[in-house]
Amino acid sequence: MHHPLENLPILRMNGAGNEILVLDLRGLTHVLAPQEARAIAAAPGLRFDQLMALHDPHEPGDDAYMRIYNIDGSLSGACGNGTRCVAYALAREGKERLSLATQAGRLETRREAETVFTVDMGRPRLDWREIPLARAADTSAVALDPPVAGAPAQFSAVSMGNPHAIFFVVDAAAIALEDLGARLEHHPLFPERANISFAQIVARDDILLRVWERGTGATKACGSAACATLVASVRAGLTDRRARVRLPGGDLHIEWRADDHVMMTGPVEFEFETRLTSTLFEGAA
Numbered sequence: 001m002h003h004p005l006e007n008l009p010i011l012r013m014n015g016a017g018n019e020i021l022v023l024d025l026r027g028l029t030h031v032l033a034p035q036e037a038r039a040i041a042a043a044p045g046l047r048f049d050q051l052m053a054l055h056d057p058h059e060p061g062d063d064a065y066m067r068i069y070n071i072d073g074s075l076s077g078a079c080g081n082g083t084r085c086v087a088y089a090l091a092r093e094g095k096e097r098l099s100l101a102t103q104a105g106r107l108e109t110r111r112e113a114e115t116v117f118t119v120d121m122g123r124p125r126l127d128w129r130e131i132p133l134a135r136a137a138d139t140s141a142v143a144l145d146p147p148v149a150g151a152p153a154q155f156s157a158v159s160m161g162n163p164h165a166i167f168f169v170v171d172a173a174a175i176a177l178e179d180l181g182a183r184l185e186h187h188p189l190f191p192e193r194a195n196i197s198f199a200q201i202v203a204r205d206d207i208l209l210r211v212w213e214r215g216t217g218a219t220k221a222c223g224s225a226a227c228a229t230l231v232a233s234v235r236a237g238l239t240d241r242r243a244r245v246r247l248p249g250g251d252l253h254i255e256w257r258a259d260d261h262v263m264m265t266g267p268v269e270f271e272f273e274t275r276l277t278s279t280l281f282e283g284a285a
């Protein structure tokens with residue numbers, strides 16, 4: 001049977017190693033259901049960390065509205081690496097600067113070089129209700145209560161349009177990311193779950209970072225986590241307002257500007273383009 005997504009092109013890219021699919025649904029009314037996102041993720045070669053579905057803009061002046069899916073089919077309000085990939089994909093239409101809206105706000109992008117893009121990730125949200133946390137707290141130092149064996153006793157919480165918990169550690173490489181990340185994502189302090197970062201401060205302009213992403217798991221990079229970590233590091237007095245954030249998949253350059261906007265610059269890579277088939281969605285659940 002014909003499926004509305006049959007034969008649509010889908011782009012496989014990565015942003016600093018974060019595995020991204022871009023599906024252009026502009027001009028169509030179809031909204032990807034969570035089970036359809038999961039079915040795409042299960043198709044050979046199409047596993048993703050995030051799938052960026054582009055829709056017609058809701059507001060004049062925007063280039064697209066993005067729905068951002070995690071591998072479990074859940075939605076996120078932000079994806080920095082995926083937004084750079086979208087900027088690269090739409091650069092093929094001759095657009096060097098874009099305005100892209102998500103459920104959490106508007107992201108502006110600009111091209112710096114052939115495969116390097118900057119995203120204005122907007123203002124960090126630092127009130128506990130905006131993360132959200134389950135109870136009132138100073139988000140610069142939240143007690144991890146109940147404690148989790150193996151995890152530091154406190155963390156910093158930042159929303160970049162999606163929830164982040166940042167744990168400062170002495171040695172990020174020594175962290176049992178799969179084990180701790182999975183348990184902390186679902187900690188009762190996070191009613192909407194959270195992306196979990198382990199950050200090692202190397203210098204005032206240099207951070208090593210490993211991230212467990214909500215709804216996806218351990219990834220090679222997470223742009224919004226890099227932004228949230230820089231903000232948390234500045235609030236803790238550990239770094240200046242500009243730093244290189246080194247992730248397993250590549251480096252991101254983050255600046256928390258005086259006007260409160262967080263700017264993220266990093267690479268993108270185009271891998272391949274293929275087309276969706278209707279058999280992929282048979283029995284999607």
Ligand SMILES: N[C@@H](CCC[C@H](N)C(=O)O)C(=O)O
Nearest residue numbers: 076079080081162222223224
């Ligand atoms: N990889 C992304 C962020 C992913 C979103 C996240 N898993 C969530 O549910 O909030 C990035 O580059 O920012």
